[in-house]
Amino acid sequence: MTMRVPITALTLMNSVYRKIFPAVNQELTHWKNRAEQIPDEELRKQALASIETKRFHCQGGGVYALLAGYEWREAIRFIVAYQTISDYLDNLCDRSTSMDPADFRLLHDAMIDALKPGNTIKNYYALRDVQLDGEYLADLVRTCQKTLRNLDDYSIIQGYLLKLEAMYGDLQVHKHVKVEERIPRLTNWYDRHTEESPGLSWYEFSAAAGSTLGVFCMVSYTMNGKMTADLAEKIYQSYFPYMQALHILLDYYIDQHEDMVEADLNFCSYYPDQDVMKERLTYFIGQVNKHVQVLPNQSFHEMIHQGLVGLYLGDPKVKEIDGGAEMTRELLRTSGYRSRFFHWNTRMYYKISGKTG
Template sequence: MGRHVPETAVTLMLTVYRKIFPAVKQELAYWTERAQQIPNKELRAQALASIASKRFHCQGGSVYALLAHKRWREAARFIVSYQTISDYLDNLCDRSTSMDPADFRLLHKAMEDALTPGKTIKNYYALRDEQEDGGYLADLVRTCQQIIQQLAGYSVIQHEVLELERLYSDLQVHKHVALEERIPRLINWYEKENSCDSLSWYEFSAAAGSTLGIFCLVSYSLGGQSAPELTKWVYTSYFPNMQALHILLDYYIDQQEDEQEGDLNFCSYYSSREKMKERFIYFIKETDKHVQSLPDRKFHQLVHHGLVGLYLADPKVKNLDGGEKMTKVLLQESGGKAAFFHWNTKMYHRLFG
């Protein structure tokens, strides 16, 4: 693939459809087959459901593999494996037979271990009833470790990558405990971290819930770019603004579903639809501003605008109160590239459902 990273919406879409999506499909087929062999019925059901219903997380995240240039396949393998851990654990905690924060903490140790080459694999299920997964989670962790082990510059990005993972895992623990404990825990956590005064507790939580910064850093490192300055730029460009926008869009389209399931949805804490729209516009503008300092600036802008177009093209949006109006305003704010991705994604949904 050489050193060139797509810089236009058309070249990005073509590369994604021709190379990234087929590679992701291949990786997910492997993990689906592994998940089907899980002996425990509950663990098997959650592993398969997480792949079936959240494959677009892997598809979207794997766009970052293009930053790894010739090693894009390794990057895609890492991203799919790491995102599959994330989605599987999210299902285990969301649809859980347990409400124990210690259980959630131990499960998410898998994500830390996946980013720490040489770290011994644990029994991540030790604090729950379901135990036998046939080595599924351990294999996902090992796959990530093996790829990271080959990174000459991993020590340069490791601190930032583990910091993003720590915030992600903290969020997952706090948001999945008993209903009455969730908000007090999240607010207390937000106040303790105290690093984002411009964000509310639920916006900070959203920023912590994205894996995009990790994918970006690992892909750059695989592509031979891992200077301390670049690491700092990526970290501050992605956290909090780009990651907050990513997860708030994700929550935005899931509002009805989350209400029915009794799941926490950060969009529900805005005082009004108008306020939510105002804050989405704020994150779009802040992300635009922050990605200017990155190499491959045009690529990062495409991904940023692509997120807006992609999420708002989801069929669930038309069932939301004010969904069409919100889509129109945010696409207008994001510009022509977002509108291009929006149209393309809608066509994709129509053709492939």
């Protein structure tokens, strides 16, 4: 069965709740069962925690399967596996006693291998004490490789995917080292990429590097047989840096209190004040809207950024943030009426489910 690309907020939500979320949850159940079999206690704990606390990452990424036509289920299989690698490794780095950049780099080789179907699996844990994961990470990588191996036009997008992953991997290494080394490493890294990030600060460039949305978008279009060299370039230019920066900055915005408690790096904390942050988020919304106009299914891509604004700002954690209500009003107004629709739905979901964030 094929999947039509939604053009309205109602048809999008209908497809998401009836098709995408159930399929994503089915894949996550499979990986949760695999994680429960991990021999090492610490690796098992982090694998299960990443699925439990970051499920919404896979659910959000799964929306891109709507671009994959008949192959939408296979797109979800890839998206969930790739995002689960990302979330699991983020947990391993965030909650690790290791501060070794070489260890973080080797762990993230799993994400490179996931995008290179011809690569052999290696011991990604070789530089840390705990290693027995029962092939959990290796099987996640193999799942991604199997999907990409079957794509006729994969060669068109592979270079772009590896470029996005290289920036993602660099970010994960630099942001998890010793606290005193983080900012110097991130700013030096940013200085080497200024041509790719015109007008962005180092923390905005870092945010843009931290999203997987561009990868999911390209893979899904390729599964549908719609990929061309021109489209791949347009997706890359639309999603990096603007859509991806908006995505991660909103994610960090709602996590400010939590990150302060955990002493984790939060890019939103580097804005001089709330007014500048609001101005910059408004700028990213405008740039995203402008750039997605050149893409096919432009209404879908507009709804992605409107959904990001509505969903993140509908999270109860926004209530903990000084100026959160004002920020929400301003960004919803800027993003448009569909953002308000997604925002209302998100708030109703939290209210009905009794979740507090």
